[in-house]
Amino acid sequence: xxxxxxxxxxxxxxxxxxxxxxxxxxxxxxxxxxxxxxxxxxxxxxxxxxxxxxxxxxxxxxxxxxxxxxxxxxxxxxxxxxxxxxxxxxxxxxxxxxxxxxxxxxxxxxxxxxxxxxxxxxxxxxxxxxxxxxxxxxxxxxxxxxxxxxxxxxxxxxxxxxxxxxxxxxxxxxxxxxxxxxxxxxxxxxxxxxxxxxxxxxxxxxxxxxxxxxxxxxxxxxxxxxxxxxxxxxxxxxxxxxxxxxxxxxxxxxxxxxxxxxxxxxxxxxxxxxxxxxxxxxxxxxxxxxxxxxxxxxxxxxxxxxxxxxxxxxxxxxxxxxxxxxxxxxxxxxxxxxxxxxxxxxxxxxxxxxxxxxxxxxxxxxxxxxxxxxxxxxxxxxxxxxxxxxxxxxxxxxxxxxxxxxxxxxxxxxxxxxxxxxxxxxxxxxxxxxxxxxxxxxxxxxxxxxxxxxxxxxxxxxxxxxxxxxxxxxxxxxxxxxxxxxxxxxxxxxxxxxxxxxxxxxxxxxxxxxxxxxxxxxxxxxxxxxxxxxxxxxxxxxxxxxxxxxxxxxxxxxxxxxxxxxxxxxxxxxxxxxxxxxxxxxxxxxxxxxxxxxxxxxxxxxxxxxxxx
DNA sequence: CCGAGATGTCATTGT
DNA sequence: ACACAATGACATCTC
Numbered sequence: 001x002x003x004x005x006x007x008x009x010x011x012x013x014x015x016x017x018x019x020x021x022x023x024x025x026x027x028x029x030x031x032x033x034x035x036x037x038x039x040x041x042x043x044x045x046x047x048x049x050x051x052x053x054x055x056x057x058x059x060x061x062x063x064x065x066x067x068x069x070x071x072x073x074x075x076x077x078x079x080x081x082x083x084x085x086x087x088x089x090x091x092x093x094x095x096x097x098x099x100x101x102x103x104x105x106x107x108x109x110x111x112x113x114x115x116x117x118x119x120x121x122x123x124x125x126x127x128x129x130x131x132x133x134x135x136x137x138x139x140x141x142x143x144x145x146x147x148x149x150x151x152x153x154x155x156x157x158x159x160x161x162x163x164x165x166x167x168x169x170x171x172x173x174x175x176x177x178x179x180x181x182x183x184x185x186x187x188x189x190x191x192x193x194x195x196x197x198x199x200x201x202x203x204x205x206x207x208x209x210x211x212x213x214x215x216x217x218x219x220x221x222x223x224x225x226x227x228x229x230x231x232x233x234x235x236x237x238x239x240x241x242x243x244x245x246x247x248x249x250x251x252x253x254x255x256x257x258x259x260x261x262x263x264x265x266x267x268x269x270x271x272x273x274x275x276x277x278x279x280x281x282x283x284x285x286x287x288x289x290x291x292x293x294x295x296x297x298x299x300x301x302x303x304x305x306x307x308x309x310x311x312x313x314x315x316x317x318x319x320x321x322x323x324x325x326x327x328x329x330x331x332x333x334x335x336x337x338x339x340x341x342x343x344x345x346x347x348x349x350x351x352x353x354x355x356x357x358x359x360x361x362x363x364x365x366x367x368x369x370x371x372x373x374x375x376x377x378x379x380x381x382x383x384x385x386x387x388x389x390x391x392x393x394x395x396x397x398x399x400x401x402x403x404x405x406x407x408x409x410x411x412x413x414x415x416x417x418x419x420x421x422x423x424x425x426x427x428x429x430x431x432x433x434x435x436x437x438x439x440x441x442x443x444x445x446x447x448x449x450x451x452x453x454x455x456x457x458x459x460x461x462x463x464x465x466x467x468x469x470x471x472x473x474x475x476x477x478x479x480x481x482x483x484x485x486x487x488x489x490x491x492x493x494x495x496x497x498x499x500x501x502x503x504x505x506x507x508x509x510x511x512x513x514x515x516x517x518x519x520x521x522x523x524x525x526x527x528x529x530x531x532x533x534x535x536x537x538x539x540x541x542x543x544x545x546x547x548x549x550x551x552x553x554x555x556x557x558x559x560x561x562x563x564x565x566x567x568x569x570x571x572x573x574x575x576x577x578x579x580x581x582x583x584x585x586x587x588x589x590x591x592x593x594x595x596x597x598x599x600x601x602x603x604x605x606x607x608x609x610x611x612x613x
Numbered sequence: 614c615c616g617a618g619a620t621g622t623c624a625t626t627g628t
Numbered sequence: 629a630c631a632c633a634a635t636g637a638c639a640t641c642t643c
Contacts, residue, residue: 454621476631501632506621508633513620515634 455499462495464488471496472503566591 452460456468464471465486474482479500483493563581566574580597582590 502622504632505623505634509621509635511633512635 455495455502458495459499462492464492464496464499468499468503471499472507562589563591 453468459468459471466482470482471479483496488496559581563576563579564573566579568574574591578594579591580594582592582597584590
């Protein structure tokens with residue numbers, strides 16, 4: 001590719017600046033002062049805190065999603081509650097042995113696949129036939145069960161979860177009860193279900209009595225869509241709190257019922273031989289979330305990013321104040337670099353302007369636009385420059401062009417008079433020792449001599465009849481014309497060509513170095529931007545995980561609420577060891593036997609593995 | 614005096 | 629073929 005900054009004849013090197021300008025534009029876009037999403041996330045956090053408090057009120061702590069914590073907690077709760085409320089609650093089902101089984105099962109309580117009525121969010125007790133179960137399992141098992149880790153699936157699960165909850169909030173109060181009560185006792189499904197317990201489907205499910213007031217409130221907090229639900233819907237739910245809610249709550253303590261959602265790993269007895277346990281409707285999500293958080297922790301360790309302090313980071317990064325994760329980009333270095341860069345940019349811009357004026361029509365110095373770039377960057381509030389920035393800028397134009405007011409000093413920055421040819425020419429450059437006059441003129445001449453470049457000294461020694469400026473910067477045609485005007489010796493011509501070559505190369509070297517520094521600076525800024533983006537993405541991920549956790553816990557609470565209020569035909573609560581609620585993809589919820597849920601869980605576990613293969 | 618940075622110069626390559 | 633820009637490498641200077 002041709003260089004973009006062939007500025008000698010086209011004047012200016014604007015083409016070269018194109019990438020930089022586009023780069024600046026892109027990064028201006030990439031750094032909004034504050035993202036609205038982050039503000040919203042702060043509100044979400046507030047909501048989450050509210051939800052947490054509500055969950056705590058419901059008996060669900062934040063640790064519910066910590067698996068080990070849950071396990072311990074359940075162990076403790078199991079011991080504390082086994083002999084008491086549970087026996088009372090499940091007394092209708094039999095002896096203490098059964099109660100003991102219930103304990104075990106309570107830990108392993110799962111969600112069971114079931115047949116679903118067409119009506120959404122109806123909670124029924126289905127006794128599916130075996131022949132139907134294979135075909136049903138896909139539709140019966142909620143997408144939540146799919147433990148895939150792809151973002152799409154996660155998002156899909158999320159949406160499904162939201163839809164389920166939304167539909168529950170909307171219809172659990174009406175259609176669900178209708179379905180429940182309208183289902184005939186002689187449901188063909190139940191008749192065909194060989195594994196079904198003898199207990200017929202209880203149509204007297206007290207689901208409608210569930211204290212959904214709080215739940216609906218939670219829904220509104222969870223689902224923005226549900227917020228649009230008329231308040232009447234939730235208000236109507238409030239009176240539905242069953243009279244026996246206290247006993248139910250004591251029976252289905254959240255900590256115990258948490259096991260309903262995380263049965264597989266806690267189950268030590270019921271399904272040991274039956275292979276993998278049915279994944280909890282939320283188990284996959286939870287596990288995934290845990291994995292994500294673990295990976296996030298890894299990232300955090302790697303990046304010095306602490307997800308636990310996500311909110312703090314959030315505030316920090318929301319400001320988009322240019323704070324960098326990298327401590328090397330400290331404010332001190334930033335300020336110093338800014339100060340130096342501003343001064344240097346002013347000098348560079350003046351240098352470029354003077355350069356363009358002094359370098360005749362050719363405008364060979366192609367970096368005036370670069371100084372503009374620097375100005376732009378500073379006007380933009382460029383941040384995060386490393387100390388090298390000042391160094392770079394200072395280097396760039398301590399420029400010979402600043403000295404262009406002096407006839408022979410246009411290229412003299414440092415008086416690099418090294419490499420001077422050890423010829424007589426150089427000795428001729430030296431002021432004759434015989435010059436005894438030490439007047440001001442001579443001092444000035446000495447100063448000028450010192451300021452002159454080597455080639456200028458040579459040119460003067462060789463009595464070149466025109467300035468090095470012309471030699472270097474004139475176009476080839478004019479340069480040749482100029483040479484033709486004079487009768488020049490071969491040595492003079494050679495020197496002139498060398499001067500021209502070196503002069504052009506000198507400017508090329510300056511441009512090259514400046515370009516290189518610009519590239520480095522751009523890369524540094526790119527790194528900073530990428531770090532910022534990375535931090536933002538991490539922050540968003542933490543927020544999503546947090547929200548997801550909230551959703552899961554909310555669903556868990558709802559599960560407990562619903563399941564705890566279900567009653568069979570005898571008015572007895574269902575045993576979590578024998579029944580489970582199963583979510584369907586269409587949002588409906590069924591009460592199904594656990595054995596069936598186990599089967600479907602195993603099938604469901606195999607599917608993702610097969611799919612990955 | 615040493616080291617780092619700045620600058621000039623040369624050689625080379627590519628346009 | 630020529631002019632020249634770009635650039636790596638080196639030398640030298642300056643601080």
